[in-house]
Each structure stands twice: as structure tokens, then as C-alpha cells.
Amino acid sequence: MEKTPVKPKIWTAALAGLLCLSGPAASLAQDSGPLVQKVTAATPQPKLIVMIAVDQFSADLFAEYRSHFTGGLARLASGVVFPSGYQAHGATETCPGHSTILTGNHPAHTGIVGNNFFDLSAAREDKRLYCAEDETVPGTSSKDYAPSAKHLLVPTLGDLMKDRDPKAQVVSVSGKDRSAIMMGGHKADELMWLAPTGLTSYRGSSLSPVAQQASAAIAAAIAAPEPGLTLPADCAAHDIAIPLDGRKGGIVGTGRFARDGADFRAFRASPQADGAVLAAAAALRQARKMGEGGSTDLLIVGLSATDYIGHGTGTEGAEMCLQMLALDRELGDFFARLDATGIDYVVALTADHGGHDLPERNRQNGWPDAQRLDPALDPEKIGKAVAEKLGLPEPLLYGDGGDYYLSRALTPAQRKTALDEILPRLRAHPQIEAVVTADQLAVHPISKRPADTWTLMDKLRASYNPARSGDFIIALKPRVTPIPEPGIGYVATHGSVWDYDRRVPMLFWRKGLAGFEQPNAVMTVDILPTLAALIGLPLDTKNIDGRCLDLLSGPEDSCRSGH
Numbered sequence: 353m354e355k356t357p358v359k360p361k362i363w364t365a366a367l368a369g370l371l372c373l374s375g376p377a378a379s380l381a382q383d384s385g386p387l388v389q390k391v392t393a394a395t396p397q398p399k400l401i402v403m404i405a406v407d408q409f410s411a412d413l414f415a416e417y418r419s420h421f422t423g424g425l426a427r428l429a430s431g432v433v434f435p436s437g438y439q440a441h442g443a444t445e446t447c448p449g450h451s452t453i454l455t456g457n458h459p460a461h462t463g464i465v466g467n468n469f470f471d472l473s474a475a476r477e478d479k480r481l482y483c484a485e486d487e488t489v490p491g492t493s494s495k496d497y498a499p500s501a502k503h504l505l506v507p508t509l510g511d512l513m514k515d516r517d518p519k520a521q522v523v524s525v526s527g528k529d530r531s532a533i534m535m536g537g538h539k540a541d542e543l544m545w546l547a548p549t550g551l552t553s554y555r556g557s558s559l560s561p562v563a564q565q566a567s568a569a570i571a572a573a574i575a576a577p578e579p580g581l582t583l584p585a586d587c588a589a590h591d592i593a594i595p596l597d598g599r600k601g602g603i604v605g606t607g608r609f610a611r612d613g614a615d616f617r618a619f620r621a622s623p624q625a626d627g628a629v630l631a632a633a634a635a636l637r638q639a640r641k642m643g644e645g646g647s648t649d650l651l652i653v654g655l656s657a658t659d660y661i662g663h664g665t666g667t668e669g670a671e672m673c674l675q676m677l678a679l680d681r682e683l684g685d686f687f688a689r690l691d692a693t694g695i696d697y698v699v700a701l702t703a704d705h706g707g708h709d710l711p712e713r714n715r716q717n718g719w720p721d722a723q724r725l726d727p728a729l730d731p732e733k734i735g736k737a738v739a740e741k742l743g744l745p746e747p748l749l750y751g752d753g754g755d756y757y758l759s760r761a762l763t764p765a766q767r768k769t770a771l772d773e774i775l776p777r778l779r780a781h782p783q784i785e786a787v788v789t790a791d792q793l794a795v796h797p798i799s800k801r802p803a804d805t806w807t808l809m810d811k812l813r814a815s816y817n818p819a820r821s822g823d824f825i826i827a828l829k830p831r832v833t834p835i836p837e838p839g840i841g842y843v844a845t846h847g848s849v850w851d852y853d854r855r856v857p858m859l860f861w862r863k864g865l866a867g868f869e870q871p872n873a874v875m876t877v878d879i880l881p882t883l884a885a886l887i888g889l890p891l892d893t894k895n896i897d898g899r900c901l902d903l904l905s906g907p908e909d910s911c912r913s914g915h
């Protein structure tokens with residue numbers, strides 16, 4: 353352990369310096385003294401909405417680190433806090449999760465049923481479509497896809513703001529394309545995400561001059577090697593090497609984010625990546641004067657490092673501890689920059705899904721039955737075995753995540769025979785909780801009950817879309833990690849129907865807004881109506897799954913009529 357405390361670097365600040373951004377003024381540091389005007393129902397609308405999604409930031413991580421936060425996350429934790437926000441649906445993956453945040457709709461209605469889904473009528477051999485892809489673009493494939501918002505079936509907050517007032521500015525910056533796109537929607541003025549070259553956007557579109565500058569600064573940061581962070585005392589208890597199953601010499605738990613120059617994969621799985629996205633967001637806001645005009649503007653920020661770190665090293669090691677403290681610092685710097693502008697802004701922060709730790713460490717930490725997925729549950733293997741036994745044409749079965757699709761080459765009779773063979777086989781497997789068919793889900797209503805009381809069917813229904821979901825959907829038992837063998841950068845994951853993957857914090861902050869805590873279950877689909885109410889944006893509430901959350905403590909209500 354390092355004896356002398358070393359002041360950790362703030363990446364947002366380092367990059368902001370290169371971009372000639374106005375810095376935070378010390379005198380404008382968060383100050384809740386008597387000069388701050390209390391927000392009431394009569395307070396004018398905020399000038400800027402800042403929506404932040406932290407990928408894989410589970411309610412469990414927020415609870416574990418909450419008392420350690422001193423920067424941006426401490427500020428948000430002093431605001432209006434919903435510690436039990438729910439990504440209520442069953443398919444707790446990144447693309448579906450991000451699609452709920454600014455649309456007010458479950459994936460059943462956003463159409464984003466997974467990170468990938470299958471279209472068995474597609475010309476491509478693998479039949480796999482990426483969630484944020486336009487498969488009609490010549491040359492696109494599931495591996496090298498043309499990014500697009502085409503699959504998102506509903507408007508986002510930004511789309512609705514621009515419909516009302518074309519001068520409203522909407523900018524979306526993220527570590528991942530699917531995050532930037534699913535939150536940014538169809539009409540964003542600028543939309544970009546991290547790439548080995550810095551920042552990139554849709555094929556054929558060019559970055560604005562300020563985005564190009566940010567991209568060049570980020571490219572230079574990627575190119576430079578990093579020596580790694582010093583472990584603070586707060587993280588010492590996490591610093592235990594965990595050997596990985598079946599990987600000789602493979603360990604996680606003691607990483608410090610040291611990396612070679614030009615290693616983009618290591619860069620994006622480090623706190624530096626979130627700093628880069630925040631610096632780019634601050635630069636775009638400044639250049640476009642967002643929050644300074646007549647309309648309310650929307651700045652969308654997707655911070656993806658927590659997810660890459662969770663996948664690569666799990667949630668309870670020194671790596672995640674370093675990331676949580678760094679995220680808090682980076683957000684603190686970003687907010688201080690916004691404070692310095694004097695703009696009245698409101699922040700909402702949530703996550704696209706939760707997450708949990710790798711089985712190897714879970715087994716050491718009081719979860720002896722944590723397991724990795726049986727490799728026999730591979731859809732290709734099952735399809736092959738069943739096709740051979742029944743004499744059916746191959747390939748018989750396509751799948752990824754929980755959704756499984758039967759070949760369209762089957763006659764109705766063959767289809768029935770195949771299902772009669774496959775379903776009991778899967779249901780008898782000790783790692784499988786349930787197998788549900790599309791026919792069952794099609795007649796199951798979307799639950800109106802609080803998300804913490806949802807049945808398995810309720811969860812799966814909320815991410816079931818008849819045009820895109822599989823013919824049947826598999827839910828694994830709790831504590832089964834669907835990674836049969838740990839690989840580099842991929843030892844732990846999310847995606848299950850269980851609350852460790854569904855529960856996320858939902859935090860709202862605005863200067864002068866009195867904080868309170870509401871521990872009852874709310875949903876990420878409630879964020880759109882909540883923010884829309886703050887800016888008097890009318891919604892077609894019958895086409896929204898969420899409800900407006902009243903952010904004003906006491907008898908006043910921030911949910912105006914129609915929300």
C-alpha cells in the first residue's frame with residue numbers, strides 16, 4: 353500500500369485543458385447557502401437537461417460506495433434519490449436498458465429486445481441483427497454494422513423536444529454507439545461515441561469542428577501509455593487476487609489500469625474513458641452555448657467504463673473500487689464546469705442495467721453456489737443434436753442471450769415436433785429457471801404493479817416484442833453466469849431476470865431542489881415523463897409505460913397535468 357496520498361488525476365480536467373474549456377470557478381463550487389433560490393412549482397423551467405447513464409451502475413454499487421463519494425455522485429446523492437429504480441424488464445442488456453431511459457417505454461414497445469436479435473428472413477447467413485444497425489445499408493453485417501436508430505420504434509425526449517421547438521438542441525455523447533443512439537434518438541443535432549480514432553458517428557456523417565477537436569484530444573490520450581493509479585486506503589480491502597476458472601495464471605481483482613499506448617480496449621475499460629466522454633460533452637455544450645438560449649436543451653452522456661470494468665474484472669475488486677471513486681471525481685469536475693456557467697441545469701442519472709460479480713469471487717464471498725453456464729446450453733449445439741435426432745433440416749436453432757429462434761424452413765408439424773423435443777430438454781436442465789414461449793408471452797399483459805413485485809412472466813413480457821423476440825425465451829437460475837469460460841475482458845456479466853441485474857439508482861439534482869429519498873420501487877421508464885413535466889412538454893401518456901415522479905418534496909408537485 354502506498355503511504356503518501358497521491359492526488360488522483362481527473363481526466364475530464366486534463367482533456368478540458370487541451371480543449372480550452374472554461375474552468376470551474378472556485379467561488380462557484382456547490383454552495384447550498386441562503387443565496388440559493390429554492391426550487392418550487394413556480395420556478396421557471398430549467399435551461400438544460402443533463403441525462404447521464406452509467407453503464408452497469410447497479411443499485412448495489414451505488415449502495416456500496418455511497419458513503420465514500422465526495423464529488424459528483426455525492427452531490428447527486430444529496431438530491432432526489434430513488435435507490436430502487438428498476439430496469440423492470442427481463443432482458444437486462446445494454447441496448448434494451450438504454451432504450452427505456454428517455455422513451456418512457458419498456459423494450460416491448462421500444463422494440464429493442466436485446467443487444468442483438470434475429471430476423472430469420474434476413475439475407476445474411478447468421479440472421480443476426482445488431483440493435484443499433486440499419487441492415488438495409490449496402491455492405492453492413494452483424495459484425496461490421498452501419499450504426500442507426502432505425503430499430504428504435506418510439507420517440508425519445510430529444511425527438512419530442514425538437515418536434516415542439518426545432519431550436520432546442522440535443523447532443524448525445526457516449527462510450528458506446530448503442531448508448532448514444534438509444535438515448536439520443538432519431539433527431540439529435542450531434543451524436544457520437546468513442547472509437548480507436550477518438551470519437552466517431554454515423555457512417556457518412558462528419559463530426560462538427562469542436563467534436564473533431566475533442567476527438568483529436570481523445571486520440572492523443574489513447575495513444576499515450578498510462579502508468580496506472582495508486583490504490584487509496586478506501587480500496588485496500590478489495591485488493592485480492594482471484595484466480596479464474598480454467599485459465600491458468602489468469603487473475604482479476606488487483607488491477608490498477610496501467611496500459612500501453614494505443615491500447616483502445618484497455619483505454620475504454622478505464623476511468624480515463626469516462627473522463628474523455630465528459631470532456632467532449634462539456635466542450636460541445638460550450639461551443640453550442642447549450643442552456644444559454646431561449647429553449648431548454650438536452651445534453652446526453654453515456655459513461656461506459658463501469659460496464660467494461662465489470663465485464664473484465666467483476667464488481668468487487670480493486671478495479672471497480674478505483675472506478676467508482678474516479679467516476680465520482682470526474683462527475684464532480686464536470687458539474688463544477690457547468691456551475692461556472694451559471695446555467696440553471698437539472699441532472700438525471702441512472703443505469704441501463706445492474707450487474708453482479710464473477711462466480712469465482714462470489715464463491716469466496718458467501719455465494720458458494722455461484723456457477724458458470726454449462727457449455728451444453730449453446731443454442732447451436734442443442735439445435736444440431738435435436739435436428740440429428742428428429743431428422744430435421746439444419747441449422748435448426750438460432751439464439752443469443754435468452755431468445756431462441758426456430759428455423760423458418762420447418763413445416764408447422766416439424767416445428768411442433770422440434771419444440772416438443774427441445775422445451776422439456778431445456779426445462780429439465782438444472783441451470784434453467786424457466787422456458788417461456790412467445791405464444792405464452794403474447795397473451796400476458798404488461799404489468800401495472802410495482803416492479804419489485806413482478807413475476808418472471810411480467811419481466812419477460814416487458815422485453816417481448818412479437819416481431820423481434822425469439823420463439824421461446826430462456827431464464828437462467830439466479831447466480832448462473834452465462835459465460836461458460838472466462839476470457840480476457842469478459843469474466844462477469846448481466847442480462848438476467850434477477851434483481852441484481854434489474855435494480856439501478858435513479859438520481860435527480862438541480863440547484864435549489866430540496867433533496868429527499870423514496871426507497872419504494874420506481875422504474876427507468878418513469879424518467880421521460882418526469883423530465884417532460886419539468887419543461888412543460890406534453891406527452892401522449894397512453895403510449896408511455898412510465899409515470900411522472902414528483903420531484904418536489906412537500907405538498908407541491910412537479911408533475912403538471914397530462915403527465
Ligand SMILES: [Zn+2]
Nearest residue numbers: 407408446704
Ligand atoms: Zn450496459
